[in-house]
Amino acid sequence: MQNAEAAQAGLQSIPALLARNAERFGNRPAYREKEFGIWQSWTWAEAADEIRALALGFLVLGLNRGDHVAIIGRNRPAHYWAMVAAQMCGAVPVPLYQDAVAEEMAYVLDHCGARFVVCGDQEQVDKVLEVGARAPSVEHVVYTDKRGMRKYDHSRMNALADVQAEGRAAQQRLGHELDARIAELGYDDTCVMLYTSGTTGKPKGVVLSNRNIIETGKNTASFDHLTAREEVLAYLPMAWVGDFIFSVGQAYWAGFTVNCPEGVHTMMTDLREIGPTYFFAPPRVFEGQLTSVMIRMEDAGRFKRWLFRHYMEIARRVGPALLDGKPVGALDRLRYGLGNLLVYGPLKNTLGYSRIRVGYTAGEAIGPEIFDFYRSLGINLKQLYGQTEASVFITQQPDGQVRSDTVGVPSPGVELKIAESGEVFYRSPGTFVEYYNNPDSTASTKDAEGWVATGDAGFFEEASGHLRIIDRAKDVGRMADGRMFAPKYVENKLKFYPNILEAVVFGAGRDMCTAFINIDLTAVGNWAERNNIAYASYQELAGHPQVYATIKQHVEAVNESVAADPMLSGCQISRFLVLHKELDPDDGEMTRTRKVRRNIIAEKYADLIEALYDGRDTVSTRTEVTYEDGRKGEIRATLKIEDARTFPTQTMQKVAAE
């Protein structure tokens, strides 16, 4: 058995994998980070040395077995080192979302009882200090960036570099202790604890064992043939399970290079410079890139626009077939080759996808047109379906079997079943151990045989054996007349339009569906600029009659396409409004991973929903907003409500049996 193999090789923990990599790939780059305008790099041997120094430093500070070490900061090598160093000491790393406000942080720090907190910079340190007595377990703060930290009381605070220096000095004294602790690490010991943002309720601490992470890393690395030569860009929040799997699990298993961007805002430039071979991004990143490409094409000259349109048409027809290795005529191949020279190649280079071998998207459904755009360029973009509790992978698409409306076949080692209710259940080596200090939730999520409910409704396609997800199981409902209501299905169609950033559809238990729309300021702002439409604020632009007219066209186009699906045709939107503010995680309207929190929105904007259903033309409202620094304010607005045309269900048309 593969399990036994790994166990025999002694590769039962991340520190053990580190030691192997330092030996086997000693001179290959393990980490790169752009700093002061230059990519700095560390080989596996150097990284192992840095991590060991940090671990010894933690021992000097008194880190005990079983302690929790919180890590709050952007993706930097030092923060990944801190996680592995904590593991070496027998402690559990707990990465947190760096944009969380102090209250959220207080809950998590207190819940896991973190004794050590590693902070990226002064901003994070300030938050931890603000939390203060609400998380009494915190004893030591270690910070990475020294800037602005000189005046702080350092009696319980240290710079990470200083901790490493102390660790190096203590090598003789504590080296044996550290080696002993590393040797103790077992396959079923906790590897990491990750808090799920959760669309409802308080975050839960998902405990993942070494077995979960390493088995998942191993299985999925072989699924996509990942080698030590891959380059990834680590830019997604460290607190998110995906980043841990890609930048730690798979990276340590396969021994590839993790590249950290210079800052939050430089990600696109850094992506271009690195040109990753293996890339993950949520749909919104791909959407954002496509939007910016389209905006720039609108601004281009007539010839360039023609060239782009002409060759994208060919790409749409030929590209995906070429990627999937299907037969393509010689003439089409020639045309595609020419297009590659003139358009696709330069475009991919601009986007940073020149070298990409495997790309994944997940988290939300991706608009088919967006998905096809990237695939037609020859980028092997695939979908996967997963969650924190599964160590990410539940299903994924094998090369050559990629479609935008399915999420693929079960990942290696994963068993799937679909319950009577349509809910998807899985069981896998990556299945989490438990929710930390929450046996009730653990029991209600994972049954005695290890089956876990995903909370999503879906079905297997008979022809291909691929899984299709319809919506969150709890969101799928019935309308007043019994027709099926799947809000996300419609929202995703709406969000495909570059002008629409977010949409929230209502209709469960009602006689018609209605929607809130959020405009995309980048796209709509650009449009306004080109058409000489002046606006002073987001609110003003959102309420502009021409914006409403455009959105109305989009809504009606979506209605027409929804009408084509007899099962879901009831979900056509009869009335909508454009929201006066962007839905924001700081206001609790979305999760930190930017998933819409339906219930909170429904509660907060109850007055608007009421107006959508009682036939009024306008509605006045006040909304509380939270600024980035945590202060609260209020915006008032009068919103217009617009009717949209709906279409009769096309029962006669046969839906292609794919």
Added chain:
Amino acid sequence: MTMQEGYTTADGRQIGGVLMDLRNITLRFGGVTAIKDISFDIREGEIRAIIGPNGAGKSSMLNVISGFYVPQEGEIWFKGYRRGPMKPYEVARLGIARTFQNIALFDGMSVLDNIMTGRLNMMKAPIWSQALWWGRAEREEVENREQVEKIIDFLEIQNIRKTPVGRLPYGLKKRVELARALAAEPRILLLDEPMAGMNVEEKEDMCRFILDVNDEFGTTIALIEHDMGVVMDLSDRVVVMDYGRKIGDGTPDEVRSNPEVISAYLGVAHE
């Protein structure tokens, strides 16, 4: 003033001796007296603000400090020496750098190149070497680029390093201007209305940067600002001007309770 040896601020920073001493400065433009017999000093490591209503003579005062205007009367002592009229490059060599009220950057050049111009004084290679980018010129450029990158990192403008300045929004241009001034590694940094025209968030950022510059590099800062709230929070000592005269000088608290300052700002009826 009695504090010859410096003082300690409320937040525990050690302020040194007098860096610049302005004695009985009077500046006239023809018949208009812009500055009338003003004396004050700027100490090593402090943040010194000059405030006053419109037309009080603040910008003129800053121009006197920077050596752009030469006052008709009075003396300027800098680092213990009396300073005569100077050419702009001499001012820069003395370690005085400034930003402008109406941004003065090269719009067509990238952010990086704009900041590099702040270090021209440190590049000593002969012109042929610079033209060929060989030998000393290359070494110097690399050294200076390193310093500039530290400033870029410090002011968090990595993402616009290669962007032409003309394409940047106002708040960022201000930050680039600050970066260019910092690139000269000044002893004293003059900021002419650094927050003018900024929104609340940009102001907060700018305040943080000014404090950090002062804290991290120990740079002495003299600034003019309209926004009273900002000035009072930021500065160690404040000079208040009105109609070219000095009507107050001291810590923010002292200035705030000065009756003459209150009447100048709130418009209490003059007797």
